[in-house]
Amino acid sequence: MNHRRAALVLILSAAASLAATAASAQTYPTKSIKIVVPQPAGSGPDTLARTLADILGKSLNQSVVVENRPGANGTLAANYVISQPADGYTLFLAGVSNMSWNSHLYKTLGHQPAKDFTGVAALANTPFVTAVAPSLGVKTLPELIKMAKAEPGRISYASAGIGNSTHLATELLKARTGIQMQHVPISGAGGPTAVTSVMAGDTPVITTVPVGLVPQIKAGKLIGLAVTGERRLAQLPDVPTFKELGIDLDIPGWYSIVARTATPGSVVARLNAEINKALETPEMKERLAGQMLTAIKSTPADVLTMTKRDSDVWGPIIERLGIAQ
Known part of the structure:
Protein backbone atom coordinates (compact mmCIF):
# COMPACT_ATOMS: atom_id res chain seq x y z
CA MET A 1 0.00 0.00 0.00
CA ASN A 2 2.82 2.36 0.92
CA HIS A 3 4.53 1.63 -2.40
CA ARG A 4 1.34 2.43 -4.29
CA ARG A 5 0.91 5.63 -2.33
CA ALA A 6 4.51 6.65 -3.02
CA ALA A 7 4.04 5.93 -6.72
CA LEU A 8 0.86 8.00 -6.75
CA VAL A 9 2.68 10.89 -5.09
CA LEU A 10 5.41 10.74 -7.74
CA ILE A 11 2.86 10.69 -10.53
CA LEU A 12 0.99 13.65 -9.07
CA SER A 13 4.23 15.56 -8.55
CA ALA A 14 5.28 14.96 -12.15
CA ALA A 15 1.87 16.05 -13.38
CA ALA A 16 2.06 19.21 -11.27
CA SER A 17 5.51 19.96 -12.64
CA LEU A 18 4.32 19.55 -16.22
CA ALA A 19 1.34 21.75 -15.52
CA ALA A 20 3.58 24.42 -14.02
CA THR A 21 5.88 24.26 -17.05
CA ALA A 22 2.95 24.59 -19.42
CA ALA A 23 1.59 27.53 -17.41
CA SER A 24 5.04 29.14 -17.48
CA ALA A 25 5.14 28.90 -21.27
CA GLN A 26 1.69 30.42 -21.59
CA THR A 27 2.27 33.32 -19.23
CA TYR A 28 5.91 34.22 -19.97
CA PRO A 29 6.79 37.04 -20.00
CA THR A 30 4.86 38.87 -17.32
CA LYS A 31 7.45 41.59 -16.70
CA SER A 32 10.37 43.36 -18.34
CA ILE A 33 13.21 41.26 -19.78
CA LYS A 34 16.83 42.37 -19.53
CA ILE A 35 19.61 41.63 -22.02
CA VAL A 36 23.01 42.10 -20.39
CA VAL A 37 25.78 43.17 -22.79
CA PRO A 38 29.45 42.83 -21.79
CA GLN A 39 30.51 45.74 -24.02
CA PRO A 40 29.89 49.49 -23.60
CA ALA A 41 26.98 51.41 -25.06
CA GLY A 42 27.51 52.26 -28.71
CA SER A 43 29.65 49.20 -29.46
CA GLY A 44 28.74 46.74 -32.20
CA PRO A 45 27.34 44.09 -29.81
CA ASP A 46 25.38 46.79 -27.97
CA THR A 47 23.64 48.04 -31.12
CA LEU A 48 22.93 44.43 -32.12
CA ALA A 49 21.35 43.78 -28.71
CA ARG A 50 19.26 46.96 -28.87
CA THR A 51 17.89 46.06 -32.28
CA LEU A 52 17.00 42.59 -31.01
CA ALA A 53 15.44 44.07 -27.86
CA ASP A 54 13.18 46.35 -29.90
CA ILE A 55 11.98 43.45 -32.05
CA LEU A 56 11.45 41.08 -29.10
CA GLY A 57 9.62 43.78 -27.17
CA LYS A 58 7.01 43.94 -29.92
CA SER A 59 6.68 40.19 -30.45
CA LEU A 60 6.53 39.38 -26.73
CA ASN A 61 4.34 42.38 -25.90
CA GLN A 62 6.67 43.22 -23.02
CA SER A 63 9.51 45.66 -22.44
CA VAL A 64 12.97 44.33 -23.31
CA VAL A 65 15.84 46.51 -22.10
CA VAL A 66 19.60 46.42 -22.58
CA GLU A 67 21.99 46.79 -19.66
CA ASN A 68 25.70 47.32 -20.31
CA ARG A 69 28.18 45.72 -17.90
CA PRO A 70 31.58 45.97 -19.62
CA GLY A 71 34.87 44.86 -18.13
CA ALA A 72 37.18 41.89 -17.57
CA ASN A 73 36.55 40.38 -21.00
CA GLY A 74 32.87 39.84 -20.20
CA THR A 75 33.33 38.11 -16.85
CA LEU A 76 31.62 40.92 -14.91
CA ALA A 77 28.50 40.61 -17.04
CA ALA A 78 28.56 36.82 -16.91
CA ASN A 79 28.85 36.70 -13.12
CA TYR A 80 26.00 39.18 -12.80
CA VAL A 81 23.68 37.08 -14.97
CA ILE A 82 24.51 33.97 -12.95
CA SER A 83 23.59 35.83 -9.75
CA GLN A 84 20.06 36.48 -11.03
CA PRO A 85 17.08 34.08 -10.83
CA ALA A 86 16.92 31.34 -13.47
CA ASP A 87 13.59 32.53 -14.81
CA GLY A 88 14.36 33.86 -18.29
CA TYR A 89 14.11 37.52 -17.35
CA THR A 90 17.87 38.15 -17.34
CA LEU A 91 19.62 37.14 -20.57
CA PHE A 92 23.25 37.43 -21.61
CA LEU A 93 24.54 38.48 -25.03
CA ALA A 94 27.52 36.14 -24.97
CA GLY A 95 30.23 35.89 -27.58
CA VAL A 96 32.63 33.06 -28.28
CA SER A 97 35.19 34.62 -25.92
CA ASN A 98 32.70 34.59 -23.02
CA MET A 99 31.55 31.03 -23.65
CA SER A 100 34.59 29.21 -25.05
CA TRP A 101 37.76 31.12 -24.23
CA ASN A 102 37.43 32.72 -20.81
CA SER A 103 37.53 29.39 -18.97
CA HIS A 104 41.04 28.95 -20.42
CA LEU A 105 42.10 32.59 -20.01
CA TYR A 106 41.22 33.00 -16.32
CA LYS A 107 42.45 30.54 -13.70
CA THR A 108 39.88 31.83 -11.19
CA LEU A 109 36.97 32.67 -13.46
CA GLY A 110 34.28 32.22 -10.83
CA HIS A 111 31.93 30.36 -13.17
CA GLN A 112 31.91 27.62 -15.79
CA PRO A 113 30.21 28.88 -18.95
CA ALA A 114 29.24 25.46 -20.30
CA LYS A 115 27.67 24.47 -16.98
CA ASP A 116 26.32 27.74 -15.61
CA PHE A 117 24.60 28.87 -18.82
CA THR A 118 22.03 27.23 -21.00
CA GLY A 119 21.85 28.12 -24.67
CA VAL A 120 18.86 30.11 -25.88
CA ALA A 121 19.78 30.96 -29.47
CA ALA A 122 22.76 31.81 -31.62
CA LEU A 123 22.51 35.17 -33.35
CA ALA A 124 25.28 35.80 -35.84
CA ASN A 125 28.88 35.24 -36.81
CA THR A 126 31.44 37.78 -37.95
CA PRO A 127 34.38 37.37 -40.33
CA PHE A 128 37.81 38.81 -39.54
CA THR A 228 38.27 34.85 -43.22
CA GLY A 229 35.32 32.84 -44.49
CA GLU A 230 34.32 31.02 -47.64
CA ARG A 231 33.89 34.08 -49.83
CA ARG A 232 35.08 37.65 -50.17
CA LEU A 233 33.17 40.42 -48.45
CA ALA A 234 30.84 42.35 -50.74
CA GLN A 235 32.16 45.54 -49.12
CA LEU A 236 35.78 44.53 -49.87
CA PRO A 237 35.62 42.75 -53.24
CA ASP A 238 39.33 43.22 -53.93
CA VAL A 239 40.48 41.63 -50.66
CA PRO A 240 41.06 37.86 -51.07
CA THR A 241 40.08 35.22 -48.55
CA PHE A 242 42.76 33.40 -46.58
CA LYS A 243 41.62 30.22 -48.32
CA GLU A 244 42.33 31.77 -51.71
CA LEU A 245 45.86 32.40 -50.43
CA GLY A 246 46.21 28.81 -49.24
CA ILE A 247 46.05 29.62 -45.51
CA ASP A 248 43.73 27.74 -43.15
CA LEU A 249 42.52 30.49 -40.82
CA ASP A 250 39.13 29.76 -39.28
CA ILE A 251 38.32 32.23 -36.50
CA PRO A 252 34.95 32.00 -34.73
CA GLY A 253 33.29 35.32 -34.03
CA TRP A 254 29.78 34.34 -33.01
CA TYR A 255 27.30 36.00 -30.70
CA SER A 256 24.51 34.21 -28.85
CA ILE A 257 21.84 34.68 -26.24
CA VAL A 258 22.19 32.49 -23.16
CA ALA A 259 20.39 32.28 -19.82
CA ARG A 260 21.24 30.91 -16.44
CA THR A 261 21.14 27.12 -16.23
CA ALA A 262 17.83 25.77 -14.84
CA THR A 263 15.78 28.36 -16.73
CA PRO A 264 12.51 26.54 -17.61
CA GLY A 265 12.75 24.71 -20.91
CA SER A 266 9.44 26.15 -22.06
CA VAL A 267 10.76 29.68 -21.57
CA VAL A 268 13.97 28.86 -23.45
CA ALA A 269 11.95 27.35 -26.30
CA ARG A 270 9.72 30.43 -26.50
CA LEU A 271 12.69 32.77 -26.61
CA ASN A 272 14.46 30.62 -29.19
CA ALA A 273 11.44 30.72 -31.49
CA GLU A 274 11.07 34.49 -31.12
CA ILE A 275 14.78 35.15 -31.73
CA ASN A 276 14.82 32.97 -34.84
CA LYS A 277 11.81 34.94 -36.12
CA ALA A 278 13.56 38.21 -35.25
CA LEU A 279 16.50 37.25 -37.49
CA GLU A 280 14.10 37.26 -40.45
CA THR A 281 12.79 40.79 -39.87
CA PRO A 282 13.89 43.67 -42.11
CA GLU A 283 15.20 45.58 -39.08
CA MET A 284 17.52 42.77 -37.99
CA LYS A 285 18.65 41.98 -41.53
CA GLU A 286 19.61 45.64 -41.96
CA ARG A 287 21.50 45.66 -38.65
CA LEU A 288 23.38 42.46 -39.48
CA ALA A 289 24.27 43.68 -42.96
CA GLY A 290 25.53 46.98 -41.54
CA GLN A 291 27.88 45.08 -39.21
CA MET A 292 28.78 42.52 -41.88
CA LEU A 293 27.39 39.72 -39.71
CA THR A 294 25.89 36.45 -40.94
CA ALA A 295 22.71 35.36 -39.15
CA ILE A 296 22.68 31.95 -37.44
CA LYS A 297 19.30 30.32 -36.94
CA SER A 298 19.69 27.67 -34.27
CA THR A 299 18.27 25.46 -31.56
CA PRO A 300 19.16 26.11 -27.92
CA ALA A 301 21.43 23.05 -27.94
CA ASP A 302 23.45 24.49 -30.83
CA VAL A 303 24.89 27.21 -28.58
CA LEU A 304 26.56 24.77 -26.20
CA THR A 305 27.71 22.64 -29.14
CA MET A 306 29.49 25.70 -30.54
CA THR A 307 30.83 26.47 -27.06
CA LYS A 308 32.44 23.04 -26.67
CA ARG A 309 33.76 22.99 -30.24
CA ASP A 310 35.62 26.29 -29.91
CA SER A 311 36.76 25.57 -26.37
CA ASP A 312 38.36 22.31 -27.52
CA VAL A 313 40.10 24.02 -30.46
CA TRP A 314 41.28 27.19 -28.77
CA GLY A 315 42.09 25.91 -25.29
CA PRO A 316 45.41 24.41 -26.44
CA ILE A 317 46.25 27.59 -28.37
CA ILE A 318 45.70 29.73 -25.27
CA GLU A 319 47.74 27.30 -23.18
CA ARG A 320 50.61 27.41 -25.68
CA LEU A 321 50.60 31.21 -25.57
CA GLY A 322 50.87 31.15 -21.77
CA ILE A 323 48.44 34.07 -21.36
CA ALA A 324 46.15 32.64 -18.67
CA GLN A 325 45.72 35.07 -15.80
Missing part, protein backbone atom coordinates in the same frame (compact mmCIF):
# COMPACT_ATOMS: atom_id res chain seq x y z
CA VAL A 129 40.06 40.96 -41.71
CA THR A 130 43.82 41.37 -41.52
CA ALA A 131 44.80 44.94 -42.38
CA VAL A 132 48.00 46.98 -42.30
CA ALA A 133 49.06 50.59 -42.28
CA PRO A 134 50.05 51.95 -45.71
CA SER A 135 53.31 53.13 -44.15
CA LEU A 136 54.37 49.50 -43.62
CA GLY A 137 54.98 49.24 -47.36
CA VAL A 138 53.16 45.99 -48.11
CA LYS A 139 50.02 45.54 -50.18
CA THR A 140 49.41 41.80 -49.99
CA LEU A 141 49.53 39.11 -47.32
CA PRO A 142 52.40 37.26 -49.02
CA GLU A 143 54.40 40.51 -48.88
CA LEU A 144 53.69 40.85 -45.15
CA ILE A 145 54.75 37.26 -44.54
CA LYS A 146 57.96 37.77 -46.51
CA MET A 147 58.80 40.94 -44.56
CA ALA A 148 58.02 39.35 -41.19
CA LYS A 149 60.18 36.31 -41.96
CA ALA A 150 63.06 38.50 -43.08
CA GLU A 151 63.00 40.47 -39.81
CA PRO A 152 61.46 38.25 -37.10
CA GLY A 153 59.86 40.21 -34.27
CA ARG A 154 60.42 43.67 -35.77
CA ILE A 155 56.85 44.21 -36.89
CA SER A 156 54.27 44.79 -34.17
CA TYR A 157 50.56 44.12 -34.24
CA ALA A 158 47.77 45.69 -32.24
CA SER A 159 44.95 44.02 -30.34
CA ALA A 160 42.16 45.21 -28.09
CA GLY A 161 43.70 43.33 -25.16
CA ILE A 162 45.27 40.07 -24.05
CA GLY A 163 42.91 37.19 -24.78
CA ASN A 164 40.69 39.32 -26.97
CA SER A 165 39.64 37.85 -30.33
CA THR A 166 41.91 40.40 -32.05
CA HIS A 167 44.83 38.97 -30.08
CA LEU A 168 44.05 35.29 -30.62
CA ALA A 169 43.22 35.80 -34.30
CA THR A 170 46.64 37.27 -35.07
CA GLU A 171 48.38 34.63 -32.98
CA LEU A 172 46.67 31.99 -35.10
CA LEU A 173 47.83 33.83 -38.23
CA LYS A 174 51.39 33.74 -36.89
CA ALA A 175 51.11 30.01 -36.17
CA ARG A 176 49.68 29.22 -39.59
CA THR A 177 52.34 31.19 -41.50
CA GLY A 178 55.39 30.71 -39.29
CA ILE A 179 56.02 34.43 -38.80
CA GLN A 180 56.95 36.32 -35.65
CA MET A 181 55.43 39.68 -34.70
CA GLN A 182 55.40 41.60 -31.45
CA HIS A 183 52.03 41.85 -29.68
CA VAL A 184 50.96 45.27 -28.41
CA PRO A 185 47.65 45.23 -26.51
CA ILE A 186 45.91 48.58 -26.71
CA SER A 187 43.80 49.39 -23.66
CA GLY A 188 41.28 52.17 -23.19
CA ALA A 189 38.53 52.40 -25.77
CA GLY A 190 39.27 48.91 -27.12
CA GLY A 191 39.04 48.16 -30.82
CA PRO A 192 38.76 51.73 -32.16
CA THR A 193 41.91 52.75 -30.29
CA ALA A 194 43.77 49.74 -31.65
CA VAL A 195 42.68 50.61 -35.18
CA THR A 196 43.84 54.20 -34.68
CA SER A 197 47.24 52.89 -33.62
CA VAL A 198 47.42 50.79 -36.77
CA MET A 199 46.48 53.70 -39.04
CA ALA A 200 49.20 55.80 -37.42
CA GLY A 201 51.72 53.07 -38.16
CA ASP A 202 52.66 52.66 -34.49
CA THR A 203 51.47 49.04 -34.48
CA PRO A 204 50.98 48.52 -38.20
CA VAL A 205 49.12 45.18 -38.28
CA ILE A 206 45.74 44.07 -36.94
CA THR A 207 43.27 41.23 -37.43
CA THR A 208 39.80 42.22 -36.33
CA VAL A 209 36.15 42.34 -37.33
CA PRO A 210 35.46 44.27 -40.53
CA VAL A 211 32.87 46.75 -39.28
CA GLY A 212 35.52 49.19 -38.02
CA LEU A 213 37.98 48.54 -40.83
CA VAL A 214 35.95 48.78 -44.03
CA PRO A 215 35.53 52.58 -44.01
CA GLN A 216 39.23 53.05 -43.33
CA ILE A 217 40.23 50.60 -46.07
CA LYS A 218 37.95 52.32 -48.58
CA ALA A 219 39.42 55.68 -47.58
CA GLY A 220 42.97 54.40 -48.13
CA LYS A 221 43.90 54.78 -44.46
CA LEU A 222 44.39 51.01 -44.15
CA ILE A 223 45.17 48.22 -46.61
CA GLY A 224 43.10 45.06 -46.38
CA LEU A 225 45.17 41.92 -46.94
CA ALA A 226 42.83 38.97 -46.37
CA VAL A 227 39.45 38.03 -44.93
Whole structure:
Protein backbone atom coordinates (compact mmCIF):
# COMPACT_ATOMS: atom_id res chain seq x y z
CA MET A 1 0.00 0.00 0.00
CA ASN A 2 2.82 2.36 0.92
CA HIS A 3 4.53 1.63 -2.40
CA ARG A 4 1.34 2.43 -4.29
CA ARG A 5 0.91 5.63 -2.33
CA ALA A 6 4.51 6.65 -3.02
CA ALA A 7 4.04 5.93 -6.72
CA LEU A 8 0.86 8.00 -6.75
CA VAL A 9 2.68 10.89 -5.09
CA LEU A 10 5.41 10.74 -7.74
CA ILE A 11 2.86 10.69 -10.53
CA LEU A 12 0.99 13.65 -9.07
CA SER A 13 4.23 15.56 -8.55
CA ALA A 14 5.28 14.96 -12.15
CA ALA A 15 1.87 16.05 -13.38
CA ALA A 16 2.06 19.21 -11.27
CA SER A 17 5.51 19.96 -12.64
CA LEU A 18 4.32 19.55 -16.22
CA ALA A 19 1.34 21.75 -15.52
CA ALA A 20 3.58 24.42 -14.02
CA THR A 21 5.88 24.26 -17.05
CA ALA A 22 2.95 24.59 -19.42
CA ALA A 23 1.59 27.53 -17.41
CA SER A 24 5.04 29.14 -17.48
CA ALA A 25 5.14 28.90 -21.27
CA GLN A 26 1.69 30.42 -21.59
CA THR A 27 2.27 33.32 -19.23
CA TYR A 28 5.91 34.22 -19.97
CA PRO A 29 6.79 37.04 -20.00
CA THR A 30 4.86 38.87 -17.32
CA LYS A 31 7.45 41.59 -16.70
CA SER A 32 10.37 43.36 -18.34
CA ILE A 33 13.21 41.26 -19.78
CA LYS A 34 16.83 42.37 -19.53
CA ILE A 35 19.61 41.63 -22.02
CA VAL A 36 23.01 42.10 -20.39
CA VAL A 37 25.78 43.17 -22.79
CA PRO A 38 29.45 42.83 -21.79
CA GLN A 39 30.51 45.74 -24.02
CA PRO A 40 29.89 49.49 -23.60
CA ALA A 41 26.98 51.41 -25.06
CA GLY A 42 27.51 52.26 -28.71
CA SER A 43 29.65 49.20 -29.46
CA GLY A 44 28.74 46.74 -32.20
CA PRO A 45 27.34 44.09 -29.81
CA ASP A 46 25.38 46.79 -27.97
CA THR A 47 23.64 48.04 -31.12
CA LEU A 48 22.93 44.43 -32.12
CA ALA A 49 21.35 43.78 -28.71
CA ARG A 50 19.26 46.96 -28.87
CA THR A 51 17.89 46.06 -32.28
CA LEU A 52 17.00 42.59 -31.01
CA ALA A 53 15.44 44.07 -27.86
CA ASP A 54 13.18 46.35 -29.90
CA ILE A 55 11.98 43.45 -32.05
CA LEU A 56 11.45 41.08 -29.10
CA GLY A 57 9.62 43.78 -27.17
CA LYS A 58 7.01 43.94 -29.92
CA SER A 59 6.68 40.19 -30.45
CA LEU A 60 6.53 39.38 -26.73
CA ASN A 61 4.34 42.38 -25.90
CA GLN A 62 6.67 43.22 -23.02
CA SER A 63 9.51 45.66 -22.44
CA VAL A 64 12.97 44.33 -23.31
CA VAL A 65 15.84 46.51 -22.10
CA VAL A 66 19.60 46.42 -22.58
CA GLU A 67 21.99 46.79 -19.66
CA ASN A 68 25.70 47.32 -20.31
CA ARG A 69 28.18 45.72 -17.90
CA PRO A 70 31.58 45.97 -19.62
CA GLY A 71 34.87 44.86 -18.13
CA ALA A 72 37.18 41.89 -17.57
CA ASN A 73 36.55 40.38 -21.00
CA GLY A 74 32.87 39.84 -20.20
CA THR A 75 33.33 38.11 -16.85
CA LEU A 76 31.62 40.92 -14.91
CA ALA A 77 28.50 40.61 -17.04
CA ALA A 78 28.56 36.82 -16.91
CA ASN A 79 28.85 36.70 -13.12
CA TYR A 80 26.00 39.18 -12.80
CA VAL A 81 23.68 37.08 -14.97
CA ILE A 82 24.51 33.97 -12.95
CA SER A 83 23.59 35.83 -9.75
CA GLN A 84 20.06 36.48 -11.03
CA PRO A 85 17.08 34.08 -10.83
CA ALA A 86 16.92 31.34 -13.47
CA ASP A 87 13.59 32.53 -14.81
CA GLY A 88 14.36 33.86 -18.29
CA TYR A 89 14.11 37.52 -17.35
CA THR A 90 17.87 38.15 -17.34
CA LEU A 91 19.62 37.14 -20.57
CA PHE A 92 23.25 37.43 -21.61
CA LEU A 93 24.54 38.48 -25.03
CA ALA A 94 27.52 36.14 -24.97
CA GLY A 95 30.23 35.89 -27.58
CA VAL A 96 32.63 33.06 -28.28
CA SER A 97 35.19 34.62 -25.92
CA ASN A 98 32.70 34.59 -23.02
CA MET A 99 31.55 31.03 -23.65
CA SER A 100 34.59 29.21 -25.05
CA TRP A 101 37.76 31.12 -24.23
CA ASN A 102 37.43 32.72 -20.81
CA SER A 103 37.53 29.39 -18.97
CA HIS A 104 41.04 28.95 -20.42
CA LEU A 105 42.10 32.59 -20.01
CA TYR A 106 41.22 33.00 -16.32
CA LYS A 107 42.45 30.54 -13.70
CA THR A 108 39.88 31.83 -11.19
CA LEU A 109 36.97 32.67 -13.46
CA GLY A 110 34.28 32.22 -10.83
CA HIS A 111 31.93 30.36 -13.17
CA GLN A 112 31.91 27.62 -15.79
CA PRO A 113 30.21 28.88 -18.95
CA ALA A 114 29.24 25.46 -20.30
CA LYS A 115 27.67 24.47 -16.98
CA ASP A 116 26.32 27.74 -15.61
CA PHE A 117 24.60 28.87 -18.82
CA THR A 118 22.03 27.23 -21.00
CA GLY A 119 21.85 28.12 -24.67
CA VAL A 120 18.86 30.11 -25.88
CA ALA A 121 19.78 30.96 -29.47
CA ALA A 122 22.76 31.81 -31.62
CA LEU A 123 22.51 35.17 -33.35
CA ALA A 124 25.28 35.80 -35.84
CA ASN A 125 28.88 35.24 -36.81
CA THR A 126 31.44 37.78 -37.95
CA PRO A 127 34.38 37.37 -40.33
CA PHE A 128 37.81 38.81 -39.54
CA VAL A 129 40.06 40.96 -41.71
CA THR A 130 43.82 41.37 -41.52
CA ALA A 131 44.80 44.94 -42.38
CA VAL A 132 48.00 46.98 -42.30
CA ALA A 133 49.06 50.59 -42.28
CA PRO A 134 50.05 51.95 -45.71
CA SER A 135 53.31 53.13 -44.15
CA LEU A 136 54.37 49.50 -43.62
CA GLY A 137 54.98 49.24 -47.36
CA VAL A 138 53.16 45.99 -48.11
CA LYS A 139 50.02 45.54 -50.18
CA THR A 140 49.41 41.80 -49.99
CA LEU A 141 49.53 39.11 -47.32
CA PRO A 142 52.40 37.26 -49.02
CA GLU A 143 54.40 40.51 -48.88
CA LEU A 144 53.69 40.85 -45.15
CA ILE A 145 54.75 37.26 -44.54
CA LYS A 146 57.96 37.77 -46.51
CA MET A 147 58.80 40.94 -44.56
CA ALA A 148 58.02 39.35 -41.19
CA LYS A 149 60.18 36.31 -41.96
CA ALA A 150 63.06 38.50 -43.08
CA GLU A 151 63.00 40.47 -39.81
CA PRO A 152 61.46 38.25 -37.10
CA GLY A 153 59.86 40.21 -34.27
CA ARG A 154 60.42 43.67 -35.77
CA ILE A 155 56.85 44.21 -36.89
CA SER A 156 54.27 44.79 -34.17
CA TYR A 157 50.56 44.12 -34.24
CA ALA A 158 47.77 45.69 -32.24
CA SER A 159 44.95 44.02 -30.34
CA ALA A 160 42.16 45.21 -28.09
CA GLY A 161 43.70 43.33 -25.16
CA ILE A 162 45.27 40.07 -24.05
CA GLY A 163 42.91 37.19 -24.78
CA ASN A 164 40.69 39.32 -26.97
CA SER A 165 39.64 37.85 -30.33
CA THR A 166 41.91 40.40 -32.05
CA HIS A 167 44.83 38.97 -30.08
CA LEU A 168 44.05 35.29 -30.62
CA ALA A 169 43.22 35.80 -34.30
CA THR A 170 46.64 37.27 -35.07
CA GLU A 171 48.38 34.63 -32.98
CA LEU A 172 46.67 31.99 -35.10
CA LEU A 173 47.83 33.83 -38.23
CA LYS A 174 51.39 33.74 -36.89
CA ALA A 175 51.11 30.01 -36.17
CA ARG A 176 49.68 29.22 -39.59
CA THR A 177 52.34 31.19 -41.50
CA GLY A 178 55.39 30.71 -39.29
CA ILE A 179 56.02 34.43 -38.80
CA GLN A 180 56.95 36.32 -35.65
CA MET A 181 55.43 39.68 -34.70
CA GLN A 182 55.40 41.60 -31.45
CA HIS A 183 52.03 41.85 -29.68
CA VAL A 184 50.96 45.27 -28.41
CA PRO A 185 47.65 45.23 -26.51
CA ILE A 186 45.91 48.58 -26.71
CA SER A 187 43.80 49.39 -23.66
CA GLY A 188 41.28 52.17 -23.19
CA ALA A 189 38.53 52.40 -25.77
CA GLY A 190 39.27 48.91 -27.12
CA GLY A 191 39.04 48.16 -30.82
CA PRO A 192 38.76 51.73 -32.16
CA THR A 193 41.91 52.75 -30.29
CA ALA A 194 43.77 49.74 -31.65
CA VAL A 195 42.68 50.61 -35.18
CA THR A 196 43.84 54.20 -34.68
CA SER A 197 47.24 52.89 -33.62
CA VAL A 198 47.42 50.79 -36.77
CA MET A 199 46.48 53.70 -39.04
CA ALA A 200 49.20 55.80 -37.42
CA GLY A 201 51.72 53.07 -38.16
CA ASP A 202 52.66 52.66 -34.49
CA THR A 203 51.47 49.04 -34.48
CA PRO A 204 50.98 48.52 -38.20
CA VAL A 205 49.12 45.18 -38.28
CA ILE A 206 45.74 44.07 -36.94
CA THR A 207 43.27 41.23 -37.43
CA THR A 208 39.80 42.22 -36.33
CA VAL A 209 36.15 42.34 -37.33
CA PRO A 210 35.46 44.27 -40.53
CA VAL A 211 32.87 46.75 -39.28
CA GLY A 212 35.52 49.19 -38.02
CA LEU A 213 37.98 48.54 -40.83
CA VAL A 214 35.95 48.78 -44.03
CA PRO A 215 35.53 52.58 -44.01
CA GLN A 216 39.23 53.05 -43.33
CA ILE A 217 40.23 50.60 -46.07
CA LYS A 218 37.95 52.32 -48.58
CA ALA A 219 39.42 55.68 -47.58
CA GLY A 220 42.97 54.40 -48.13
CA LYS A 221 43.90 54.78 -44.46
CA LEU A 222 44.39 51.01 -44.15
CA ILE A 223 45.17 48.22 -46.61
CA GLY A 224 43.10 45.06 -46.38
CA LEU A 225 45.17 41.92 -46.94
CA ALA A 226 42.83 38.97 -46.37
CA VAL A 227 39.45 38.03 -44.93
CA THR A 228 38.27 34.85 -43.22
CA GLY A 229 35.32 32.84 -44.49
CA GLU A 230 34.32 31.02 -47.64
CA ARG A 231 33.89 34.08 -49.83
CA ARG A 232 35.08 37.65 -50.17
CA LEU A 233 33.17 40.42 -48.45
CA ALA A 234 30.84 42.35 -50.74
CA GLN A 235 32.16 45.54 -49.12
CA LEU A 236 35.78 44.53 -49.87
CA PRO A 237 35.62 42.75 -53.24
CA ASP A 238 39.33 43.22 -53.93
CA VAL A 239 40.48 41.63 -50.66
CA PRO A 240 41.06 37.86 -51.07
CA THR A 241 40.08 35.22 -48.55
CA PHE A 242 42.76 33.40 -46.58
CA LYS A 243 41.62 30.22 -48.32
CA GLU A 244 42.33 31.77 -51.71
CA LEU A 245 45.86 32.40 -50.43
CA GLY A 246 46.21 28.81 -49.24
CA ILE A 247 46.05 29.62 -45.51
CA ASP A 248 43.73 27.74 -43.15
CA LEU A 249 42.52 30.49 -40.82
CA ASP A 250 39.13 29.76 -39.28
CA ILE A 251 38.32 32.23 -36.50
CA PRO A 252 34.95 32.00 -34.73
CA GLY A 253 33.29 35.32 -34.03
CA TRP A 254 29.78 34.34 -33.01
CA TYR A 255 27.30 36.00 -30.70
CA SER A 256 24.51 34.21 -28.85
CA ILE A 257 21.84 34.68 -26.24
CA VAL A 258 22.19 32.49 -23.16
CA ALA A 259 20.39 32.28 -19.82
CA ARG A 260 21.24 30.91 -16.44
CA THR A 261 21.14 27.12 -16.23
CA ALA A 262 17.83 25.77 -14.84
CA THR A 263 15.78 28.36 -16.73
CA PRO A 264 12.51 26.54 -17.61
CA GLY A 265 12.75 24.71 -20.91
CA SER A 266 9.44 26.15 -22.06
CA VAL A 267 10.76 29.68 -21.57
CA VAL A 268 13.97 28.86 -23.45
CA ALA A 269 11.95 27.35 -26.30
CA ARG A 270 9.72 30.43 -26.50
CA LEU A 271 12.69 32.77 -26.61
CA ASN A 272 14.46 30.62 -29.19
CA ALA A 273 11.44 30.72 -31.49
CA GLU A 274 11.07 34.49 -31.12
CA ILE A 275 14.78 35.15 -31.73
CA ASN A 276 14.82 32.97 -34.84
CA LYS A 277 11.81 34.94 -36.12
CA ALA A 278 13.56 38.21 -35.25
CA LEU A 279 16.50 37.25 -37.49
CA GLU A 280 14.10 37.26 -40.45
CA THR A 281 12.79 40.79 -39.87
CA PRO A 282 13.89 43.67 -42.11
CA GLU A 283 15.20 45.58 -39.08
CA MET A 284 17.52 42.77 -37.99
CA LYS A 285 18.65 41.98 -41.53
CA GLU A 286 19.61 45.64 -41.96
CA ARG A 287 21.50 45.66 -38.65
CA LEU A 288 23.38 42.46 -39.48
CA ALA A 289 24.27 43.68 -42.96
CA GLY A 290 25.53 46.98 -41.54
CA GLN A 291 27.88 45.08 -39.21
CA MET A 292 28.78 42.52 -41.88
CA LEU A 293 27.39 39.72 -39.71
CA THR A 294 25.89 36.45 -40.94
CA ALA A 295 22.71 35.36 -39.15
CA ILE A 296 22.68 31.95 -37.44
CA LYS A 297 19.30 30.32 -36.94
CA SER A 298 19.69 27.67 -34.27
CA THR A 299 18.27 25.46 -31.56
CA PRO A 300 19.16 26.11 -27.92
CA ALA A 301 21.43 23.05 -27.94
CA ASP A 302 23.45 24.49 -30.83
CA VAL A 303 24.89 27.21 -28.58
CA LEU A 304 26.56 24.77 -26.20
CA THR A 305 27.71 22.64 -29.14
CA MET A 306 29.49 25.70 -30.54
CA THR A 307 30.83 26.47 -27.06
CA LYS A 308 32.44 23.04 -26.67
CA ARG A 309 33.76 22.99 -30.24
CA ASP A 310 35.62 26.29 -29.91
CA SER A 311 36.76 25.57 -26.37
CA ASP A 312 38.36 22.31 -27.52
CA VAL A 313 40.10 24.02 -30.46
CA TRP A 314 41.28 27.19 -28.77
CA GLY A 315 42.09 25.91 -25.29
CA PRO A 316 45.41 24.41 -26.44
CA ILE A 317 46.25 27.59 -28.37
CA ILE A 318 45.70 29.73 -25.27
CA GLU A 319 47.74 27.30 -23.18
CA ARG A 320 50.61 27.41 -25.68
CA LEU A 321 50.60 31.21 -25.57
CA GLY A 322 50.87 31.15 -21.77
CA ILE A 323 48.44 34.07 -21.36
CA ALA A 324 46.15 32.64 -18.67
CA GLN A 325 45.72 35.07 -15.80
